[in-house]
Amino acid sequence: MSADFLLFLIVGFVAIAAATAMLFSRSALYAALFLITNFGAVAVLYLLLNAPFLAMVQISVYAGAIMVRFLFVIMLVGAERRGREPEAPTLRWQRPLAIVLAIVLVVQAAYVFITRAAAGPAPAETVDAGPLSIGKTLIGSYLLPFEVIAIVLLAAMVGAVVLTRERS
Amino acid sequence: MNQLLFISPILFPLLGVLINTMLGRRMSEKAIGWLAAWMVIASFAISLVLFAQLSAAPAEARLTWGAIDLGIPWIQAGALNVSFGFLIDPLSATMMLVVSGVGALIHIYSIGYMHGDPRFARFFVYLNLFVASMMLLVMADSFLLLFVGWELVGLCSYLLIGFWFKNLKNAEAGRKAFVVNRIGDAAFILGILLTFVTFGSLTFRDVFAGVERGGESVQAAVAAITLLLFIGATGKSAQIPLHVWLPDAMAGPTPVSALIHAATMVTAGIYMMARNHVLFEAAPSTQALVAIVGALTALTAGYSALTQFDIKRVLAYSTISQLGFMVAAAGLGAYVAAMFHLVTHAFFKALLFLAAGSVIHALEHHGHHHAVDPQDMRNMGGLRAKLPLTFAVFAIGGLALAGVPPLAGFFSKDEIVLDALKHNPLVFILLTVAAIFTAFYVGRQLMMVFFGRPRSEMAEQAHESPAVMTAPLLALAALTIVGGALNLPGVGTLGYWLAPAVDEFKTHPLDVGLAGAFTLIALGGLAGAGLIYRHAFAAPDQADPLSRLGLLYRLSLNAWYLDRLYQAVVVKGFYTLSSFLASVLDLGGIDGLVNGAGRLARSAGEWLRGAQTGFVRSYGLLMLIGVVVLVTYFLVAGANVR
Amino acid sequence: MDTVTPFVLLSAILFALGLTGVLVRRNALMIFMSIELMLNSANLAFVAFARQWGRLDGQMFVFFIMTVAAAEVAVGLALIVTIFRARRSTNVDDLAQLKG
Numbered sequence: 001m002s003a004d005f006l007l008f009l010i011v012g013f014v015a016i017a018a019a020t021a022m023l024f025s026r027s028a029l030y031a032a033l034f035l036i037t038n039f040g041a042v043a044v045l046y047l048l049l050n051a052p053f054l055a056m057v058q059i060s061v062y063a064g065a066i067m068v069r070f071l072f073v074i075m076l077v078g079a080e081r082r083g084r085e086p087e088a089p090t091l092r093w094q095r096p097l098a099i100v101l102a103i104v105l106v107v108q109a110a111y112v113f114i115t116r117a118a119a120g121p122a123p124a125e126t127v128d129a130g131p132l133s134i135g136k137t138l139i140g141s142y143l144l145p146f147e148v149i150a151i152v153l154l155a156a157m158v159g160a161v162v163l164t165r166e167r168s
Numbered sequence: 169m170n171q172l173l174f175i176s177p178i179l180f181p182l183l184g185v186l187i188n189t190m191l192g193r194r195m196s197e198k199a200i201g202w203l204a205a206w207m208v209i210a211s212f213a214i215s216l217v218l219f220a221q222l223s224a225a226p227a228e229a230r231l232t233w234g235a236i237d238l239g240i241p242w243i244q245a246g247a248l249n250v251s252f253g254f255l256i257d258p259l260s261a262t263m264m265l266v267v268s269g270v271g272a273l274i275h276i277y278s279i280g281y282m283h284g285d286p287r288f289a290r291f292f293v294y295l296n297l298f299v300a301s302m303m304l305l306v307m308a309d310s311f312l313l314l315f316v317g318w319e320l321v322g323l324c325s326y327l328l329i330g331f332w333f334k335n336l337k338n339a340e341a342g343r344k345a346f347v348v349n350r351i352g353d354a355a356f357i358l359g360i361l362l363t364f365v366t367f368g369s370l371t372f373r374d375v376f377a378g379v380e381r382g383g384e385s386v387q388a389a390v391a392a393i394t395l396l397l398f399i400g401a402t403g404k405s406a407q408i409p410l411h412v413w414l415p416d417a418m419a420g421p422t423p424v425s426a427l428i429h430a431a432t433m434v435t436a437g438i439y440m441m442a443r444n445h446v447l448f449e450a451a452p453s454t455q456a457l458v459a460i461v462g463a464l465t466a467l468t469a470g471y472s473a474l475t476q477f478d479i480k481r482v483l484a485y486s487t488i489s490q491l492g493f494m495v496a497a498a499g500l501g502a503y504v505a506a507m508f509h510l511v512t513h514a515f516f517k518a519l520l521f522l523a524a525g526s527v528i529h530a531l532e533h534h535g536h537h538h539a540v541d542p543q544d545m546r547n548m549g550g551l552r553a554k555l556p557l558t559f560a561v562f563a564i565g566g567l568a569l570a571g572v573p574p575l576a577g578f579f580s581k582d583e584i585v586l587d588a589l590k591h592n593p594l595v596f597i598l599l600t601v602a603a604i605f606t607a608f609y610v611g612r613q614l615m616m617v618f619f620g621r622p623r624s625e626m627a628e629q630a631h632e633s634p635a636v637m638t639a640p641l642l643a644l645a646a647l648t649i650v651g652g653a654l655n656l657p658g659v660g661t662l663g664y665w666l667a668p669a670v671d672e673f674k675t676h677p678l679d680v681g682l683a684g685a686f687t688l689i690a691l692g693g694l695a696g697a698g699l700i701y702r703h704a705f706a707a708p709d710q711a712d713p714l715s716r717l718g719l720l721y722r723l724s725l726n727a728w729y730l731d732r733l734y735q736a737v738v739v740k741g742f743y744t745l746s747s748f749l750a751s752v753l754d755l756g757g758i759d760g761l762v763n764g765a766g767r768l769a770r771s772a773g774e775w776l777r778g779a780q781t782g783f784v785r786s787y788g789l790l791m792l793i794g795v796v797v798l799v800t801y802f803l804v805a806g807a808n809v810r
Numbered sequence: 811m812d813t814v815t816p817f818v819l820l821s822a823i824l825f826a827l828g829l830t831g832v833l834v835r836r837n838a839l840m841i842f843m844s845i846e847l848m849l850n851s852a853n854l855a856f857v858a859f860a861r862q863w864g865r866l867d868g869q870m871f872v873f874f875i876m877t878v879a880a881a882e883v884a885v886g887l888a889l890i891v892t893i894f895r896a897r898r899s900t901n902v903d904d905l906a907q908l909k910g
Binding site for chain 1: 813814815816817818819820822823824825826827828829830831833834835837839840842843844846847850853854857858860861862863864865866869870872873874876877878879880881882883884885887888889890891892894900
Binding site: 782788 | 829841902
């Protein structure tokens with residue numbers, strides 16, 4: 001068992017634990033904090049997978065900017081205050097059925113990944129995934145999506161402003 | 169350029185249609201009428217030029233001399249390949265001259281007759297369109313183009329019969345003509361389709377070559393084709409059993425009756441049979457039927473004409489009867505005789521109608537008692553003195569119709585009965601009786617209209633028609649007198665002219681015995697009518713002397729009760745079937761299906777709307793179920809592939 | 811580390827957890843966070859496969875997914891705030907007006 005694999009086991013366990021905790025936490029605030037933990041763990045996994053740039057982006061954008069915004073909204077609407085309520089009658093089957101189906105899906109995915117792993121190639125030599133080569137690829141063959149995504153971000157910004165503006 | 173000359177007999181009247189349609193509102197009556205008339209005269213002049221050129225060609229080349237193809241593909245669908253092709257051979261040249269010649273005279277006459285009508289321009293548009301269509305019909309070199317003309321003249325006929333549509337009776341007459349003609353046309357279309365299926369082409373030349381090549385093998389098909397074509401002819405040429413529309417067609421303005429329902433359109437069926445004589449000769453069974461139907465029509469319609477009171481209805485039944493003569497001749501294979509009678513009949517029947525129109529015009533315009541029917545012969549009488557010119561030409565036409573020598577009708581009828589005597593005794597007997605009837609109703613009509621004393625105020629005040637109307641009458645009267653010279657016995661000008669197009673022809677000297685017998689018949693019928701009707705109708709409401717015959721009289725007056733029979737069987741049956749289909753099949757069956765489908769959708773919706781809970785999460789769950797099912801499917805299917 | 815299979819298995823587990831969260835939680839914010847978790851698990855799978863094939867394309871996809879996620883969060887949270895203002899609730903079960 002290599003050191004990398006040991007690290008994977010530990011970090012993977014942390015990621016699953018954080019996600020599960022998020023799932024069951026009553027308070028949205030705690031849930032957000034658990035999600036940040038999960039994101040951090042995944043960032044470590046990115047490092048293990050030779051994606052140092054993405055790991056940094058994960059920390060700064062996802063765990064940082066996006067989740068901060070979540071926290072702001074949670075503070076604003078006070079969502080964690082609401083207690084438990086009985087399920088609506090039509091949704092009585094929702095919870096057990098959802099859990100069962102999710103488990104089925106995991107089992108199916110695991111079956112596929114394990115039985116077909118042999119079909120894929122052995123892991124290739126690591127490529128340079130530093131900021132420089134990422135940037136070159138981004139401005140090179142991915143130029144058009146890059147520009148498009150810039151417009152998407154602009155549109156989202158405008159949309160967010162328009163949606164939240166108080167009507168007078 | 170040459171091609172343009174060839175089709176300009178069609179184009180000139182079409183030009184008239186165009187101009188009068190667009191500018192008719194702004195032009196004076198005179199301009200409209202003379203424009204239309206000149207267009208037809210131009211058509212006639214070009215027909216004359218073409219005729220002269222054609223007759224300059226050697227006899228054996230005349231069949232192909234005037235065959236032109238505009239080279240414009242019209243229909244190209246699979247094996248069907250039709251282009252605009254025309255054929256000017258002796259047969260169509262003859263028809264072109266008759267149509268445009270008689271047509272031109274009637275156009276001129278109409279200028280006077282239709283004077284003051286609020287829809288004057290419209291009338292001439294229809295008349296011009298009719299001439300163009302009829303020219304198209306006779307010049308076509310394929311069944312399809314002929315059918316186009318065939319339908320177009322039917323349309324014009326419908327439009328003109330119902331020209332005064334504000335009177336419901338006229339509109340209904342137009343509709344009746346249209347519907348009855350449709351029955352024949354349906355068979356005609358089937359005949360055309362069967363022709364195409366059998367011979368793979370629709371041009372006359374290909375089809376005729378196919379008949380000669382096919383011999384025995386196509387005999388059954390040819391019999392069916394000719395039968396279907398003949399049914400079409402019974403519609404257009406008013407033969408039993410589809411003749412019922414023609415008497416009602418007299419609802420149209422009188423020039424229309426003269427042009428369409430006597431001189432030209434109704435002869436389309438005869439022309440069509442002469443054109444397709446190759447087909448008909450290859451089908452002896454159809455030929456026999458054609459002869460019998462024609463002779464029966466001649467007899468029954470002549471019988472119906474005996475007791476009519478409407479001046480135009482007499483002529484209408486007479487037209488049917490004379491068409492019966494032509495059809496019988498065609499059935500006997502005597503196409504020259506049929507065409508000869510067609511031409512002379514066009515002359516004298518147009519003359520009779522126009523003269524009748526002159527009578528009606530005189531009564532209508534000078535009498536002011538519109539409650540009295542100006543077409544009822546019981547309201548006439550004594551017009552000989554008031555309308556001397558009209559009387560003279562009417563008498564000439566009538567005598568020609570009765571078959572008095574040396575007028576045109578005598579020679580043409582004589583040829584038909586001679587052929588009948590040679591080939592088919594039954595047809596001969598029927599036609600002889602019909603000839604007796606003909607002479608009698610002509611005499612009766614002359615007596616009732618022109619002799620005796622005036623039986624109404626308007627008859628007393630009648631005055632002769634204007635020159636624009638009487639000039640065409642005189643021209644037609646002249647043609648009626650000399651028309652027989654076209655095909656004198658022993659000379660046979662028309663016969664030898666037509667022979668390449670219709671059949672071999674050999675003229676024969678006058679059969680003195682037969683001609684004498686028929687002259688006696690004509691004179692006897694006229695004299696009998698003169699005797700019987702000399703003192704009849706002292707007053708308009710007096711009964712007809714023939715009414716003493718009882719049932720025989722009523723049969724004639726009501727035209728064998730055919731209209732009532734059709735009304736009871738066909739029309740009533742149609743309504744019964746329709747109401748059955750409407751109430752049971754449509755409301756119950758089809759609407760039931762439709763409503764059922766609606767109800768099914770509605771109840772399915774009622775049931776399925778339960779799935780639409782409105783909760784976002786349950787929609788999400790449904791998506792997940794779908795995902796799991798799909799993944800499972802691909803796993804199983806993928807396992808199978810591998 | 812000779813195989814990426816454990817990474818994709820982990821990705822599948824995280825995805826299923828996020829999915830369950832979407833389906834069982836009633837709070838709109840929780841649902842939204844669960845969706846982020848699902849996106850994240852998909853990203854992990856992308857990076858793992860990029861590692862296996864020795865190419866950068868998978869990482870580029872993740873980059874774009876992160877950007878779209880940022881845009882989506884901006885708009886989504888704005889919607890939640892607006893809905894909360896109007897209805898004083900973030901419970902998605904209260905928003906069931908569209909039922910048949």
